[in-house]
Amino acid sequence: MKPKVEHNTIVQPFSVGWDPNDGIMDDPDNHIERFLSKIKGMFLDVDAADAYLTEQGDVKVYEVYEKTIPQRDGEIQFCSSITHPGQIGGEYFMTKGHFHARRDTAEIYYCLRGRGYMMMELESGEYVMEEMYPGRTVYVPAFYAHRSINVGDEALISLAVYPGDAGHDYGSIETAGFKHLVVEKNGKPDVIVNPRFGKVE
Ligand code: PAN
Numbered sequence: 737m738k739p740k741v742e743h744n745t746i747v748q749p750f751s752v753g754w755d756p757n758d759g760i761m762d763d764p765d766n767h768i769e770r771f772l773s774k775i776k777g778m779f780l781d782v783d784a785a786d787a788y789l790t791e792q793g794d795v796k797v798y799e800v801y802e803k804t805i806p807q808r809d810g811e812i813q814f815c816s817s818i819t820h821p822g823q824i825g826g827e828y829f830m831t832k833g834h835f836h837a838r839r840d841t842a843e844i845y846y847c848l849r850g851r852g853y854m855m856m857e858l859e860s861g862e863y864v865m866e867e868m869y870p871g872r873t874v875y876v877p878a879f880y881a882h883r884s885i886n887v888g889d890e891a892l893i894s895l896a897v898y899p900g901d902a903g904h905d906y907g908s909i910e911t912a913g914f915k916h917l918v919v920e921k922n923g924k925p926d927v928i929v930n931p932r933f934g935k936v937e
């Protein structure tokens with residue numbers, strides 16, 4: 737059987753409005769919202785997450801606005817990534833993070849608002865963290881899992897751009913976690929080693 741050729745769907749040129757102050761895209765195809773109740777397991781202190789939910793209710797930890805682009809080589813995916821400010825047991829609000837399903841694909845994040853870090857980790861647990869603040873661009877090389885971490889007191893807003901066929905592998909992070917976590921210590925961000933890293937639950 738001949739392989740299915742997907743190149744018969746041609747994307748029409750388009751433009752889209754996107755407000756750098758709040759990261760909201762005018763006419764998105766997808767608006768992904770991640771609430772604490774659904775992702776509390778990614779925080780180290782799940783009891784603190786439960787206490788937060790009881791005391792302050794469910795909150796949006798982060799959200800993404802995007803247009804639907806065919807997932808194929810040659811196209812480019814882009815989205816508005818918004819991580820809200822907050823902490824759970826001293827650990828800053830952050831995205832779930834992922835490897836790209838196609839591991840040999842990179843990504844850039846152009847930060848427009850807020851203050852934070854991009855945590856980038858290889859499967860081995862080796863890591864590099866780059867600062868994010870307005871005007872700063874982070875290059876996430878191929879093979880690095882990546883997550884945005886908001887260490888400020890306003891939303892951390894970035895434009896993320898990556899190859900059309902990169903895809904997302906969340907499973908590896910959900911089972912093994914990131915080896916390095918960022919927590920507040922003496923009022924400043926500090927990196928700790930995740931005691932649960934690599935322990936499949
Ligand atoms: C970004 C992320 C976005 C949300 O567009 O998807 O910041 O983070 P999670 O995907 O980890 O939930 C990206 O890195 N795309 O490849």
Ligand code: ZN
Pocket residue numbers: 834835836843882898
């Ligand atoms: Zn990515």
